[in-house]
Amino acid sequence: xxxxxRTARPSLLDRVAAxxxxxxxxxxxxxxxxxxxxxxxxxxxxxHADQDLVLAYHGLLFGDGLPQEYFDHPGxxxxxxxxxxxRLLHGLGLLPVATLSALPPGADPAAxxxxxxxxxxxxxxxxxxxxxxxxxxxxxxxxxxxxxxxVALLAGIVLAFGVGLTAQGRQMRTDLLSAGFVVTALxxxxxxxxxxxxxxxxxxxxxxxxxxxLLVGLAMVTxxxxxxxxxxxxxxxxxxxxxxxxxxxxxxKTGATAAVLVGLAVAAAVPAFGLVAAGLAGWGRAVxxxxxxxxxxxxxxxxxxxxxxxxxxxxxxxxxHRVPPLRAVAGAAAVLLGLSLGLLAxxxxxxxxNAIAVANFVEHMFVFTSWRHGAExxxxxxxxxxxxxxxxxxxxxxTLAIRTIVLHPDNIPQTIIVEWFAIAGSVVLWRRxxxxxxxxxxxxxxxAWGLEALFSLRGFQRAYAAYTDPLAVLxxxxxxxxxxxxxxRPRPRRWIxxxxxxxxxxxxxxxxxxxxxxxxxxTHCDWIPIYMxxxxxxxxxx
Numbered sequence: 001x002x003x004x005x006r007t008a009r010p011s012l013l014d015r016v017a018a019x020x021x022x023x024x025x026x027x028x029x030x031x032x033x034x035x036x037x038x039x040x041x042x043x044x045x046x047x048h049a050d051q052d053l054v055l056a057y058h059g060l061l062f063g064d065g066l067p068q069e070y071f072d073h074p075g076x077x078x079x080x081x082x083x084x085x086x087r088l089l090h091g092l093g094l095l096p097v098a099t100l101s102a103l104p105p106g107a108d109p110a111a112x113x114x115x116x117x118x119x120x121x122x123x124x125x126x127x128x129x130x131x132x133x134x135x136x137x138x139x140x141x142x143x144x145x146x147x148x149x150x151v152a153l154l155a156g157i158v159l160a161f162g163v164g165l166t167a168q169g170r171q172m173r174t175d176l177l178s179a180g181f182v183v184t185a186l187x188x189x190x191x192x193x194x195x196x197x198x199x200x201x202x203x204x205x206x207x208x209x210x211x212x213x214l215l216v217g218l219a220m221v222t223x224x225x226x227x228x229x230x231x232x233x234x235x236x237x238x239x240x241x242x243x244x245x246x247x248x249x250x251x252x253k254t255g256a257t258a259a260v261l262v263g264l265a266v267a268a269a270v271p272a273f274g275l276v277a278a279g280l281a282g283w284g285r286a287v288x289x290x291x292x293x294x295x296x297x298x299x300x301x302x303x304x305x306x307x308x309x310x311x312x313x314x315x316x317x318x319x320x321h322r323v324p325p326l327r328a329v330a331g332a333a334a335v336l337l338g339l340s341l342g343l344l345a346x347x348x349x350x351x352x353x354n355a356i357a358v359a360n361f362v363e364h365m366f367v368f369t370s371w372r373h374g375a376e377x378x379x380x381x382x383x384x385x386x387x388x389x390x391x392x393x394x395x396x397x398x399t400l401a402i403r404t405i406v407l408h409p410d411n412i413p414q415t416i417i418v419e420w421f422a423i424a425g426s427v428v429l430w431r432r433x434x435x436x437x438x439x440x441x442x443x444x445x446x447x448a449w450g451l452e453a454l455f456s457l458r459g460f461q462r463a464y465a466a467y468t469d470p471l472a473v474l475x476x477x478x479x480x481x482x483x484x485x486x487x488x489r490p491r492p493r494r495w496i497x498x499x500x501x502x503x504x505x506x507x508x509x510x511x512x513x514x515x516x517x518x519x520x521x522x523t524h525c526d527w528i529p530i531y532m533x534x535x536x537x538x539x540x541x542x
Contacts, residue, residue: 011493017149024153025140029132032160032169036128039511040170045113045120046521046540047514048171049528055079055172056119057532059086063099067351070531071287072368074357077181077222078174080348085126086119095122106536113539123172131169134180135160138470141187145194146481154500155477161507162473163413164465170511171463178223179466182230185212185219187474189233192331193241193317206257210334217342221354224361228454229467231306232447234313239440241321254326261333265340271347272340276303278352279359286356290363291370294382302362310335369457388457395456399449411462414506415469417499418476419445425479437482444475462510 010018017024045052054070055078061069062083068076090098097103097115104111139156143149159165168176192208212233219226280300283290292298297305314335318328346354357364366383369391377387401408403419422441430438448471455464486492525541 011487011490013150013487013493013497017153021140021143021149025136025156028139028153028156028160029136032132032135032165033128035161035166035508036124036169039508039515041121041124043170043515044518044521045117046524046538047518049521049524051174052120052123052172053116053524053528054531055082055174056116056123057100057535059083059119059123060098060100060103061534062349063087064101066100066534068349068354069533071351071353071357073174073178073223073225074354074364075174075222076346076349076351076354077218078172078177080345081177082123082126082172086122089122095119100534103535109539109542112536116538120172124170127169127172127176130176130180131160131165134176134183134466135165137180137184138187141184141191142474142477145187145191146477148481148484150487151477151480154480154496155473157500158415158418158476158503159470159473161504162415162418162465162469163462163507163510164467164469166507166511167461167463168466173463174223175225175463175466178219178226179229179470181215181219181222182226183467183470185215186229186233186236186470188212188215189237190240193237193321195242203257206261206330206334209331210261210338213335213338213340214342215338217339218345219342220358220361221343221346224357224364225455225464225467227306227361228451229447229471231309234310234317236443236447237313238317238320239436239443241317243321254324254330258326258330258333261330261337265333265337268337268340268344272343275343275346275355276359279355279357282352282356283360283363285352286360286364287353288364288367290360291366291380292382293362294384297384298360298363303359365458372459373457391457392453395453395460396449398456398460399453403449411460413462413465413469414503415465415472417502419448419472421496421499422472422475422479425476425483429479429482434482437478441475441478444471444478448472448475 055075058068058070058075058079059082061067062079063086068074068079086095086098089095095118097119104115106112135156138159139152142155143152146152164179165176168179188208189212192205192212195205216226216230216233219230280303283299290298293302295301311332314328314332317323318325318331323331343358346358362383366388369388370377373387373391376391377385380387398408402412403416405412405416422445426438426441429435429441448468451468451471452460452464455461455467480486480496486496521538521540525538528538528541
């Protein structure tokens with residue numbers, strides 16, 4: 001009888017995936033770092049002046065104990081991190097300048113250029129670390145979620161070399177930290193609501209929910225756009241949740257845990273809500289004039305709807321998946337505790353403008369939409385209006401057209417093959433009767449497309465894919481986990497590996513083109529004095 005070659009001879013993928021997980025993660029991080037170091041790391045410091053120079057400038061401001069001046073995102077969380085990073089490198093003797101007061105005099109162009117080149121390269125090094133940490137954390141959590149090392153490894157590679165992280169790893173951007181936080185929060189929630197069969201949602205799940213809440217809060221104070229993905233998490237919890245067995249012997253312990261968590265959550269929520277209230281009260285003092293949302297929703301209206309949305313999601317999840325009341329209370333308190341602590345990070349370097357931006361996130365984002373689409377929104381006295389709706393519909397049309405390639409051949413992300421795979425796999429799962437799995441995968445894709453359409457209101461940039469790529473990859477991984485034969489049979493496995501290889505190769509196309517097409521830095525000289533008023537003119541602005 002002929003032996004089964006798939007059993008007798010493990011594939012190369014099987015052998016690689018069998019290596020220690022820490023080694024695989026280290027290899028993935030090293031590959032990401034090598035990619036950036038070879039293409040993009042040494043580009044001139046003015047190559048991505050927006051945002052490289054602005055974010056480096058704020059690291060220097062914080063180093064001198066000066067207040068924040070940039071509030072577009074509002075960027076606060078990143079400024080805390082870059083300040084610590086610059087101080088660390090300076091303390092190790094790897095960065096000559098770590099404060100604004102230590103910059104060379106403007107009369108010395110060579111020293112000025114050298115100092116800023118070192119600052120921006122230090123920021124790019126931080127981006128390498130953050131993108132690697134993002135990809136490794138994503139793959140590790142996905143491994144626990146799917147239970148398949150091969151799928152988790154492939155997903156980590158695709159995410160690492162998707163359009164989002166390849167753009168983020170070569171410059172300094174606030175999106176990276178924000179997207180990493182909120183995507184990690186999503187994966188933590190999915191793990192928390194899918195207890196192992198025969199086991200209830202214990203202390204580990206509560207801890208995961210608390211950490212998820214913390215990360216959502218930190219994502220919001222870094223870039224408020226994170227709220228859109230965060231609002232999809234309650235629905236994901238309902239769709240992906242799995243009913244666990246409630247063991248009555250733990251009821252007393254669960255009750256005590258719930259009581260402690262409720263107490264801690266209330267203690268943290270009171271000052272956190274105070275910060276939000278201060279932000280709402282400061283609506284008219286925003287650094288950028290705000291436009292009312294409309295329908296009486298400004299001043300706490302839509303913020304209350306968002307809070308109610310989260311609470312409704314928790315209640316529906318508890319009802320659908322038969323979560324005992326005490327466990328549901330403990331989970332809700334854990335989320336509130338984590339979210340409150342994340343918002344309380346605003347107190348580390350208090351500035352009212354950060355609280356205003358976070359509390360009034362819709363109005364804040366609309367400021368920049370109106371800047372970009374002034375003609376379309378001219379005369380619109382509120383956020384909700386025909387102009388906004390028309391722009392959103394155009395964004396939806398653009399997003400769907402890109403998926404066809406033919407109708408929109410520009411700006412095609414290399415991860416589109418992952419989306420096609422997820423769609424085709426969902427159809428197969430549906431026809432096989434695995435309809436819930438198909439709906440779960442398609443939901444993730446729809447959220448990704450919805451985010452892309454929303455981001456188009458400000459002009460969708462390649463770096464924004466850091467929010468959407470993880471969802472597309474997770475959708476494909478979810479499908480692949482339920483079609484294990486694809487990785488067991490040689491022919492489909494070769495096609496899948498070829499697709500992953502194509503993503504990795506294509507990831508370097510745009511960085512190579514970009515490195516050969518340097519812009520004229522003089523174009524930045526109009527806005528630099530506005531966003532960086534405390535530095536002397538750069539050499540290229542003289």
